[in-house]
Amino acid sequence: MSVIALTPLDLALAAALVVLLAGLSRRSKLGLEGRILVAAGRMTVQLLLIGLILRTIFAHVHLAWVVLIALGMLLAAGREVMARQQRRLRGWWGFGTGTGAMFVSSFAVTVFALSVIVGTEPWYAPQYAIPMLGMLLGNTMTGIALAMDRLTQTAWQQRAVIEQRLLLGENAHTAFGEMRRESMRTGMIPIVNAMAAAGIVSLPGMMTGQILAGSPPLEAVKYQIMIMFLIAAGTGFGVMLAISVTSRRLFDERDRLRLDVLR
Amino acid sequence: MSRLTVEALRYHGCGPIDFTIADGTCASLTGASGAGKTLLLRAIADLDPHDGRALLDDVPATALPASTWRRRVAMLPAESSWWYESVGEHFGIAGAAGAAPSTERLALLGFTPEVMAWAIARLSTGERQRLAILRLLAQSPHALLLDEPTANLDASNVTAVESLIATYRRDEHASVLWVTHDPEQRGRVASHHYRIEDGTVRAEPTP
Numbered sequence: 012m013s014v015i016a017l018t019p020l021d022l023a024l025a026a027a028l029v030v031l032l033a034g035l036s037r038r039s040k041l042g043l044e045g046r047i048l049v050a051a052g053r054m055t056v057q058l059l060l061i062g063l064i065l066r067t068i069f070a071h072v073h074l075a076w077v078v079l080i081a082l083g084m085l086l087a088a089g090r091e092v093m094a095r096q097q098r099r100l101r102g103w104w105g106f107g108t109g110t111g112a113m114f115v116s117s118f119a120v121t122v123f124a125l126s127v128i129v130g131t132e133p134w135y136a137p138q139y140a141i142p143m144l145g146m147l148l149g150n151t152m153t154g155i156a157l158a159m160d161r162l163t164q165t166a167w168q169q170r171a172v173i174e175q176r177l178l179l180g181e182n183a184h185t186a187f188g189e190m191r192r193e194s195m196r197t198g199m200i201p202i203v204n205a206m207a208a209a210g211i212v213s214l215p216g217m218m219t220g221q222i223l224a225g226s227p228p229l230e231a232v233k234y235q236i237m238i239m240f241l242i243a244a245g246t247g248f249g250v251m252l253a254i255s256v257t258s259r260r261l262f263d264e265r266d267r268l269r270l271d272v273l274r
Numbered sequence: 275m276s277r278l279t280v281e282a283l284r285y286h287g288c289g290p291i292d293f294t295i296a297d298g299t300c301a302s303l304t305g306a307s308g309a310g311k312t313l314l315l316r317a318i319a320d321l322d323p324h325d326g327r328a329l330l331d332d333v334p335a336t337a338l339p340a341s342t343w344r345r346r347v348a349m350l351p352a353e354s355s356w357w358y359e360s361v362g363e364h365f366g367i368a369g370a371a372g373a374a375p376s377t378e379r380l381a382l383l384g385f386t387p388e389v390m391a392w393a394i395a396r397l398s399t400g401e402r403q404r405l406a407i408l409r410l411l412a413q414s415p416h417a418l419l420l421d422e423p424t425a426n427l428d429a430s431n432v433t434a435v436e437s438l439i440a441t442y443r444r445d446e447h448a449s450v451l452w453v454t455h456d457p458e459q460r461g462r463v464a465s466h467h468y469r470i471e472d473g474t475v476r477a478e479p480t481p
Contacts, residue, residue, distance in 0.1 A: 172357045179409070180344050180345030180413055182339070263323070266341060267323065
């Protein structure tokens with residue numbers, strides 16, 4: 012059993028549905044038709060480009076290419092984490108904290124999975140490395156962005172309480188402890204919920220794709236289970252790291268709350 | 275012994291500021307809004323970055339962990355914050371030193387021991403302010419930095435707070451820096467008087 016190849020006509024039929032949606036949007040005065048068409052166009056171009064890139068890389072398996080693509084994905088994810096925060100750390104810390112946390116968690120987990128669990132040959136085989144890194148980065152990105160945004164917002168809004176606790180003789184670690192833990196929970200809850208709902212409410216995309224491509228369902232499910240474990244671990248480690256670094260940065264060596272490190 | 279000394283203190287364009295409050299005495303501090311009174315207290319409590327130094331009995335703040343310094347040189351902010359559900363949970367938060375206040379001390383400010391079970395949400399502004407003072411004293415500080423401690427209180431509670439602070443100061447030989455706009459209160463509570471103006475602090479005769 013192998014996948015049925017899609018022809019340009021097939022894609023055009025699917026695209027016709029989106030054009031129909033845009034037309035309906037115009038008739039109902041939703042004002043979304045422009046954005047729908049632009050987004051659909053962007054998606055098409057971006058995915059075709061990545062398809063071409065992947066085809067080239069699969070044809071020329073080389074560590075340098077994989078690393079280059081991985082770094083590009085990491086920087087894009089780091090930029091996204093930064094953009095999703097209303098009040099981020101000033102200077103390089105704003106970009107570096109989220110990006111560094113994703114690098115440590117996603118990259119470490121992916122390399123571990125490739126070399127120890129899946130055992131691909133070579134370990135950086137792009138057919139496995141790039142999709143897995145993509146799934147890990149995408150999920151850790153969401154978790155880290157949520158958690159860091161929550162942390163900096165809370166510090167900003169709860170300044171009076173934090174400083175009151177400092178004035179009563181608590182150290183920064185204690186005075187900020189509950190808020191720090193709450194931010195970590197915020198970052199981890201989505202993946203915990205996704206694990207709980209997997210298979211009942213939603214059929215995860217990766218498994219669906221493998222089944223469509225002709226894999227036996229149980230093989231696809233085993234891969235999905237592994238990926239969910241990796242994502243949960245990667246997100247959790249990344250969130251904890253990003254929050255520890257950020258909350259340390261929010262206080263100075265005399266346990267003063269330094270909101271001037273935020274912008 | 276709890277002599278509070280401020281040496282060449284500079285913060286936010288104010289200073290250098292120098293003064294000493296002997297143990298067991300109270301100094302009043304006044305000045306226009308925005309002159310930097312609250313910022314001065316925050317700098318002494320080491321809550322804001324500053325140059326110069328503050329010392330308690332010749333021990334500089336930097337010689338102690340910041341949390342220890344703030345327990346000893348305790349600042350009462352103009353507006354208190356409460357974050358747990360009940361009053362009692364806010365007492366003794368930073369170690370064993372801050373147990374619940376004695377019945378006499380509670381009674382002096384018009385409370386019974388049951389107040390410890392009250393919900394924060396039902397407290398009035400004045401009750402919060404009086405409880406914030408009790409919470410501060412429960413940490414057994416050596417020096418007090420009070421930012422308009424009676425601003426939201428009625429006349430009888432103003433008297434009660436003034437007498438509670440005076441008793442604490444005498445019994446514990448504590449030094450007190452009391453920010454107030456009220457000239458009569460300055461005369462009642464303090465033996466030394468300071469005014470902050472144009473970024474400097476200078477001594478004044480009794481108002």
